[in-house]
Amino acid sequence: MTVGHARGGSLLTALSDAGARVTEPRRAVAALIGAQDGHFTTAQLLTAARLEYPGLGRATIFRALDLFTSLGFVERMDLPGGGHAWVACETAHHHHAICTRCGRSTEVDDHGLADVLASVAGRSGFRVTTHRLEVFGTCASCLAATA
Amino acid sequence: MTVGHARGGSLLTALSDAGARVTEPRRAVAALIGAQDGHFTTAQLLTAARLEYPGLGRATIFRALDLFTSLGFVERMDLPGGGHAWVACETAHHHHAICTRCGRSTEVDDHGLADVLASVAGRSGFRVTTHRLEVFGTCASCLAATA
DNA sequence: GTCCATGTGAGACACAGTATCAACTAGAGA
DNA sequence: TCTCTAGTTGATACTGTGTCTCACATGGAC
Numbered sequence: 001m002t003v004g005h006a007r008g009g010s011l012l013t014a015l016s017d018a019g020a021r022v023t024e025p026r027r028a029v030a031a032l033i034g035a036q037d038g039h040f041t042t043a044q045l046l047t048a049a050r051l052e053y054p055g056l057g058r059a060t061i062f063r064a065l066d067l068f069t070s071l072g073f074v075e076r077m078d079l080p081g082g083g084h085a086w087v088a089c090e091t092a093h094h095h096h097a098i099c100t101r102c103g104r105s106t107e108v109d110d111h112g113l114a115d116v117l118a119s120v121a122g123r124s125g126f127r128v129t130t131h132r133l134e135v136f137g138t139c140a141s142c143l144a145a146t147a
Numbered sequence: 148m149t150v151g152h153a154r155g156g157s158l159l160t161a162l163s164d165a166g167a168r169v170t171e172p173r174r175a176v177a178a179l180i181g182a183q184d185g186h187f188t189t190a191q192l193l194t195a196a197r198l199e200y201p202g203l204g205r206a207t208i209f210r211a212l213d214l215f216t217s218l219g220f221v222e223r224m225d226l227p228g229g230g231h232a233w234v235a236c237e238t239a240h241h242h243h244a245i246c247t248r249c250g251r252s253t254e255v256d257d258h259g260l261a262d263v264l265a266s267v268a269g270r271s272g273f274r275v276t277t278h279r280l281e282v283f284g285t286c287a288s289c290l291a292a293t294a
Numbered sequence: 295g296t297c298c299a300t301g302t303g304a305g306a307c308a309c310a311g312t313a314t315c316a317a318c319t320a321g322a323g324a
Numbered sequence: 325t326c327t328c329t330a331g332t333t334g335a336t337a338c339t340g341t342g343t344c345t346c347a348c349a350t351g352g353a354c
């Protein structure tokens with residue numbers, strides 16, 4: 001997976017820029033997130049943490065996840081079944097296309113969504129401040145594999 | 148709120164069509180949902196149930212909510228803060244625009260979203276099976292009230 | 295009215311996430 | 325390098341949400 005900045009130096013930079021400390025547990029959580037392939041659930045992260053960093057506290061993982069979310073390094077998203085998951089992010093505003101077979105997530109830009117939202121606003125008089133688009137389906141590799 | 152069919156006879160019809168029984172507790176849950184203004188959380192529904200139908204079990208409410216969801220009478224949606232809520236639905240496939248001031252939800256049809264999804268599919272080779280769009284902002288009435 | 299599959303309520307349980315608190319430590323300044 | 329302190333940590337208890345089980349009740353077909 002391409003965790004991008006969550007793995008490299010920019011996470012450390014962003015942490016200190018935000019006035020937060022660069023600590024061992026936070027590096028560990030960042031590494032765990034980086035090791036996840038596609039989206040991941042809290043349970044998966046906690047399991048991986050127990051294996052790889054047995055000393056890492058549960059609360060610490062939740063706190064780091066919160067912190068990384070507020071810094072835009074990860075994003076919380078909701079699965080069709082009702083559960084929720086996290087994805088490491090590369091860019092500022094985008095959406096996710098989740099492959100329901102392999103679990104990998106692809107970042108998707110707005111394409112023409114702005115027009116759709118403008119249309120919603122125009123018809124209903126609604127002033128849009130935030131939106132969330134989640135797309136589920138089968139990715140190109142999985143399609144190719146089953147072809 | 149316009150719960151539409153969830154209040155009228157069509158819920159009863161749909162229940163029996165689906166081979167499910169039309170029971171007192173299910174009517175009570177339907178009435179509770181109908182009495183909610185806009186979207187509602189499980190906690191709100193449980194509180195309302197305690198007040199209006201003290202004999203109604205917690206598990207029964209969750210089961211009814213599940214059943215109504217599978218029948219398309221209510222839909223689960225996720226709020227920006229990470230929590231989730233339910234909305235009573237009128238039509239088959241649609242999305243919701245939630246007013247963050249008054250909490251009311253407006254149903255929004257696909258407008259040009261199909262094109263956006265086709266564009267996603269075209270660029271990435273992704274085959275889209277499901278999608279979810281949630282829009283948050285301020286509704287026309289709240290805008291008018293603050294104008 | 296009878297019968298039985300379906301539905302119910304109660305309560306235990308599992309799990310996710312939060313709050314608290316004493317101990318620890320990153321990192322700034324001397 | 326050392327000291328100091330505010331930010332961070334792990335442990336643990338707690339809360340809230342949703343599920344599961346089971347004995348009992350009941351809707352509705354006959």
